Amino acid sequence: MNENKNKGPDENALIAERRRKLTEMREVGNAYPNDFRRNALADELHQTYGGHEGDHLREEEIHVKVSGRMMVKRVMGKASFIKLKDRTTQIQVRLERDRLAEGLYQKFKKWDVGDILCVSGTLFKTNTGELTVMAEEVTLVTKSLRPLPEKFHGLADQEMRYRQRYVDLIMNEESRDVFRIRSQIITYIRAFLDSQDFLEVETPMMHSTPGGAVARPFETHHNALDMKLFLRIAPELFLKRLVVGGFERVYEINRSFRNEGVSTQHNPEFTMLELYRAYADYNDLIEMIEALFKGLSQSILGSTTITYQEDEIDFSKPFARITVEDVIQKFNPDIDATRLRDREYLAGLATDLGVKVQDNAGAGKLQMEIFDKTCETKLRQPTFVTAYPTEVSPLSRRNDDDPFLTDRFEFFVVGRELANGFSELNDPEDQAERFREQVENAAAGDDEAMSYDHDYIRALEYGLPPTAGLGLGIDRLVMLLTNSASIRDVLLFPYMRPEVFD
RNA sequence: GGGCCGUUAGCUCAGUUUGGUAGAGCAACGGACUUUUAAUCCGUAGGUCGAAGGUUCGACUCCUUCACGGCUCACCA
Structure with missing residues (x-):
């Protein structure tokens, strides 16, 4: 187990498990590499190649480098589908054990949703027509130590959405x-x-x-x-x-x-x-x-x-355009239009509306009190x-x-x-x-x-x-x-x- | 500041009415699976039920106080 000083708040078993994985990564190399450069964004790929026929794509052998946060991970034995989310949108990636370097697929199976990956590969379309990158190389560039909220409902808790906006945005x-x-x-x-x-x-x-x-x-x-x-x-x-x-x-x-x-x-x-x-x-x-x-x-x-x-x-x-005095009359049809600047008259109206009338409030201030109480919310x-x-x-x-x-x-x-x-x-x-x-x-x-x-x-x-x-x-x-x-x-x-x- | 509502596993939610010692799905862990779309299937583990008091033989459940949040009224912009 790691030392206490490295731990963030709310440590739990799920985080501990991911920390353990990070420690393993540190032991075999640089856990936070920064030498991969992508050459495509997800939405560019969808726009450029989304309309291509699957057979056509195969022949074209379009090599791309993409990166993003792994939002979906579906492992099916010796092959998997994942989805990476970059600043634009998501792109699906397929990983097949026998197309990757020896042992890499086994490592990938330990990675978690939320980890940030870089993938090089070739575009193809699945049986259902989804544009997908067939991975040739894949690297974990940032380990995510904290589990993301549940995928279907997302983050619903209002308080957490505001306090941890980064999770809300993910x-x-x-x-x-x-x-x-x-x-x-x-x-x-x-x-x-x-x-x-x-x-x-x-x-x-x-x-x-x-x-x-x-x-x-x-x-x-x-x-x-x-x-x-x-x-x-x-x-x-x-x-x-x-x-x-x-x-x-x-x-x-x-x-x-x-x-x-x-x-x-x-x-x-x-x-x-x-x-x-x-x-x-x-x-x-x-x-x-x-x-x-x-x-x-x-x-x-x-x-x-x-x-x-x-x-x-x-x-x-x-x-629409309307003056303060006209709008007060419009929404207070019983008001005496000749006394709209009569301080005592307005003070009475304001008091009836529940306003605490200040001694130094003049007719103008009182007009605004009446406006705020009776007109503002009606101006849709x-x-x-x-x-x-x-x-x-x-x-x-x-x-x-x-x-x-x-x-x-x-x-x-x-x-x-x-x-x-x-x-x-x-x-x-x-x-x-x-x-x-x-x-x-x-x-x-x-x-x-x-x-x-x-x-x-x-x-x-x-x-x-x-x-x-x-x-x-x-x-x-x-x-x-x-x-x-x-x-x-x-x-x-x-x-x-x-x-x-x- | 007042009123109402909420806070249960990492997340989304049941359970509170009528007190008997907490459940599901996803995520995790172990296993199966080479075209999935909230993948599927088998198994395992995970919770001092927001906090502190009180009532009770017994409290997630009832009462009080507090914290944080949502809506709303007041105040303002």
Whole structure:
């Protein structure tokens, strides 16, 4: 038996048996060779030779070198079938004792499902027409010490799928597909923006003043400088500094961090697209989002209609647009439309809905409470809600005709917010005033209120051109396009409480 | 944070209602088998039933607390 220090957690008899096999391999040579180079991937072989007649293939004598993890092993006496899985898909291999070097077949029979093999051989087709490699040489290049989950059901345990994503990815092709699509979505977004002359940038993730969103930040500490730092809650204020600097079109596909609850739609760290475009307003962004979503669904899923859980979503029609006050009326038909900005009236409605009304909440804040309670989940089809109250939009440009409102929208699909955008507030004096209000709110106990960012005001004083900007939740977008019910299904390593190893 | 549900062999699951000391399939181990497709056939081994207490002659089963997870409500994004 091996020494204790070499053992991983959860050692059991199955692992011990495989460890014993590894020890035997070490005794007769290099147990972890790395000198084999394949010359074909499984899906290339299926595409190129899958249509060939079996007799034809025999005559062609096509030699290939493949490698991958052994997912299936069927030993039938002096011959066996196995399946190797590479990054594309699986390819079957047949091993016959009498075609292999002396004693090799006996060694192979001790290998386990999960081991990583390299095979050289010739293509042929089985009686049932499956493209298969007849092995001439076979090498075990990585011994797998841990047994894989059961082949038919795969890995079903949700907790283990998230904690040990590597096992989930080995076993569940649907899970691999989700992350392939995630990558395609991000690639598509980059191409979409790059083609419009946007510059991709990276801005700090550690902020001395958190800002750009309404949320509690994570705090950390810089030892050498002995100072408090915050993980960013949004890159917004840095990106707008870049527009001041003359990068008129910028974007960042960013990881941001918010110290809030965890749910099927919230992870402490999440990915967002933020983009800023000078000489544009929020209507231009609405058009961009509409074009982006139509292009994405067509390109990624091959259709402009998609199924998400219980909903059929149609991206082909023009997306709906409605103002906050109109949508509140639509879903609250008994409301008194003449009192939509009457704080006392709204406070009463909010209280009836179970909202704890804060003393410093104005009509705008209360409108949003009512919206969240009565409207949000009903916005199933793609909808832009516009004209958000200034009170809840401290970075948005005030509407020219109605100072109660800003030129802002949020984008909803399947009852969830996917994006938030607005014409940027580029009046430094108005912005300074809004920051002061936020500071007052913080003093009054609002622990999500923004801080006063002096350097950001200074940047605005140099002059931010008229600009529009938006944030788009990438994780929620991926959920939508992969029909995933939980944000954890689209995050490779979602946040989990630490596992206890004893 | 509240509510509901779950945690049994490496994996997928029975067993809990009605307490009597744990089962199957796959995987493993030994054997048979040269075209399988969740291969098949014979045999063997594998579990302090999430943890700790309690009730009981006796607890996987009933009760309490805790841990982790899922769904959901609240809060938010």
